Amino acid sequence: MQEKKQHSRQASGNGYPYSIVDHLEQPQLSTRFIEPTSPILGEKLVAYIKESEESPAEVLQHLRSYGEELETDIARSCITYFNVMIPGLHQFQEDYRFDRIPTESTQWTEVEASAIPLEVLLPLHPDYAIHLSATDRYVASRPLKQVQDSARSVAQKYQTQKINCPSVINALRDDNPWKSLLPGRCRRLLEINTRVSAAESAYPRLQHSINGYVRSIYTDLCANDHLQSLLETTYQASLDWMAGLNQGAAMGDYFNYVQSRTVSQGFTTRDALLVMCYATRNMPNIDVEYASHPSEALMLEVYFWKMKELLSTIVRDHFDYIFPNHRFETNPMLYHYATAAYLAYEIRSSGYTSATAVAFAFMSKAGYKMHKYVHSLSHELVNKGGVIDMAKLMKAQRSLPGVQAGVFGGQYGAQLARKDLRQSAPRTIAGKID
Numbered sequence: 001m002q003e004k005k006q007h008s009r010q011a012s013g014n015g016y017p018y019s020i021v022d023h024l025e026q027p028q029l030s031t032r033f034i035e036p037t038s039p040i041l042g043e044k045l046v047a048y049i050k051e052s053e054e055s056p057a058e059v060l061q062h063l064r065s066y067g068e069e070l071e072t073d074i075a076r077s078c079i080t081y082f083n084v085m086i087p088g089l090h091q092f093q094e095d096y097r098f099d100r101i102p103t104e105s106t107q108w109t110e111v112e113a114s115a116i117p118l119e120v121l122l123p124l125h126p127d128y129a130i131h132l133s134a135t136d137r138y139v140a141s142r143p144l145k146q147v148q149d150s151a152r153s154v155a156q157k158y159q160t161q162k163i164n165c166p167s168v169i170n171a172l173r174d175d176n177p178w179k180s181l182l183p184g185r186c187r188r189l190l191e192i193n194t195r196v197s198a199a200e201s202a203y204p205r206l207q208h209s210i211n212g213y214v215r216s217i218y219t220d221l222c223a224n225d226h227l228q229s230l231l232e233t234t235y236q237a238s239l240d241w242m243a244g245l246n247q248g249a250a251m252g253d254y255f256n257y258v259q260s261r262t263v264s265q266g267f268t269t270r271d272a273l274l275v276m277c278y279a280t281r282n283m284p285n286i287d288v289e290y291a292s293h294p295s296e297a298l299m300l301e302v303y304f305w306k307m308k309e310l311l312s313t314i315v316r317d318h319f320d321y322i323f324p325n326h327r328f329e330t331n332p333m334l335y336h337y338a339t340a341a342y343l344a345y346e347i348r349s350s351g352y353t354s355a356t357a358v359a360f361a362f363m364s365k366a367g368y369k370m371h372k373y374v375h376s377l378s379h380e381l382v383n384k385g386g387v388i389d390m391a392k393l394m395k396a397q398r399s400l401p402g403v404q405a406g407v408f409g410g411q412y413g414a415q416l417a418r419k420d421l422r423q424s425a426p427r428t429i430a431g432k433i434d
Helices: 002-012 043-051 056-064 068-095 118-140 144-163 166-172 184-197 215-222 227-246 254-264 269-279 294-321 334-349 354-374 379-396 399-423
Strands: none
Touching: 043 056, 043 294, 056 227, 056 294, 068 118, 068 144, 068 294, 118 144, 184 215, 184 334, 184 354, 215 227, 215 269, 215 294, 227 254, 227 269, 227 294, 254 269, 254 294, 254 334, 269 294, 269 334, 269 399, 334 354, 334 399, 354 399
């Protein structure tokens, strides 16, 4: 073990201790596999972020002190990862295994909820070792900017291939025959829903349903010129809310408190909703962003892991005080509530009625949960398990609370949009303001 650590110090240059590409001389003996939880940062760096008692801002300051060493490591990891994943994605799209579910003899060994299943990664590890060795040689002979340009190029190729997956094409297709029959406002409504939902291929996270609200949220957050301040505001507001409750103060509900604090610091309601949509996910699920916006991606991931730990404590200790307009008996997942609120906010802010906004938020969650449930059913469960086991599956997937989150989250988002519209300067919008 000591010998391995010594090699890491030598390979990383000026004392950089979290080398993403820690490996031995012989690529076939590489100890660096694709990390299922955070494939770009790698196990050692994620472990530091999670386990550090420092604040997110302090963690970022510490990592940034490594300068080009960290930047090179991230670019090198991107090049290796995407070059390995592209052939696998190509095969996945040929087989179109979007609805693939575990057989009786195989259960996905996910290391964390929504992490990349090891069944996907293990066959790719020999290729990873070979590509890593080639990437090391490439990086050693080129300046950082050229290496980063290469990372962006291969990441773009990977993402382009992902959005050409049949499941995504069907979800986002512009030649939908029904669209041409709809009046202009209805077409616009579908366009908003499509943009916000941001459906994409499930590969390499072989889930039972398309999980949206990813790329559009990441894109908007990475474009924010004050991203770290926004993330820090949300994080500090969450800490203060929990501390206040622990001291017996009347803090109100969590969502409203964080939203109000964020707006009071000069950010918009939409900014607050975007951060909550991201912070309440099971996993950061960032990959191509590390190639296109490495600094912002690192911010997002550092704050994500700190927020994840904090939110777990909030759910455990203060669940009845989280939501502004409903007391759930079962946790619907904060993510479903936040994303329903965001979708309703976008629709209501675009001039549609509150009823329309809530209806789309409801349908978004109902459709997702139904699709996930149907594609989780096995022949054995239906034929042998019967109604009782089918009901147990629906309960395990939190189907009813998830749909309820669509309704109440939608109502909350529509309420925030109405408030913003009343307070905003006069402007021309399409539709009635109620």
